[in-house]
Amino acid sequence: MVEWITTPGLTDYRSAEAWMEERAAGIAAGTADECIWLLEHPPLYTAGTSAKPADLTDPERFPVYATKRGGQYTYHGPGQRVAYTLLNVGERGRDVRCFVRDLEAWVIDTLDSFNVRGEIRDGRVGVWVTRPEKPRQPDGSQAEDKIAAIGIRLRKWISFHGISINVEPELDHFSGIVPCGITDHGVTSLVDLGLPVTMDDVDVALRRSFDSVFGTQRSCAPA
Secondary structure, three states: OEEEEEEEEEOOHHHHHHHHHHHHHHHHHOOOOEEEEEEEOOOEEEEOOOOOHHHEOOOOOOOEEEOOOOOOEEEEOOOEEEEEEEOEHHHOOOOHHHHHHHHHHHHHHHHHOOOOOOEEEOOEEEEEEEOOOOOOOOOOOOOEEEEEEEEEEEEOOEEEEEEEEEOOOOHHHHHHEOHHHOOOOEEOOOOOOOOOOOHHHHHHHHHHHHHHHOOOOOOOOOO
16 A cells, blocks of 8 residues: 655655654554655755765755765755655565666656656666757767656665656756766756646656556566
C-alpha cells in the first residue's frame, strides 16, 4: 500500500527532513505504509554528499542546507513539484541502480503526458530535454536543458528524498549554484517550454505514471 500525501503551500526543508526520517523508520519497522509526498519548498539550495563548495556561486542568496542525499547542489522553490519517495527498496528488488532507473522512468513517463520527451544522459544526473531552437553546443550537438532532478538516500533499504520536476519555478533562482555540477547545459521548466501546465496537472500525471512504472508491490527488474 502506497499512501499519497499532498501538502499545500510551502514546506520548511528541515521539517520535511524530520518527517521523512520518522516515516522511513516506520516503514522499516512495518508500522507505516510506503509514501509519496508531494510538496513545494520556499527558495533554497541543498548540498548533497558530493557537493563542491565552488559550485555554490551565490551563498548569500537563499538558505543552504547540507543533506545526506546523493548528488551535488540543487535548487528547490515555488513552482517546482517535489515528490519525496519513501519506498521499501528492500521489497522492490534490493537493486539501487535499478530503483534509480525506475525513478527516471517515472519522470520520463510523467513528462510524456505533456508531449515532452525527457531523456537520460550518461554522466549527467536527472532528466533532460533537447532545445533545437537554441544555439548548438561548441561540439555541434544540440543544446539541452535539465527539467527534473533525482537524488535519493537509503536507510535500512528505505528510500528518502526523490525527484523534483520544474513546472513553473523562477529559473533565475538556479543561477546561484552550478546545478548538479554541470556547467555546459541550462535549466528549463514545463511552462518555459510553452506548456500551460499546472501543478495539479503534474500531480495527476505523476500518480498515473507511478502506477505504470512501480505498481504497489513491483519488484525492480534488471535492465
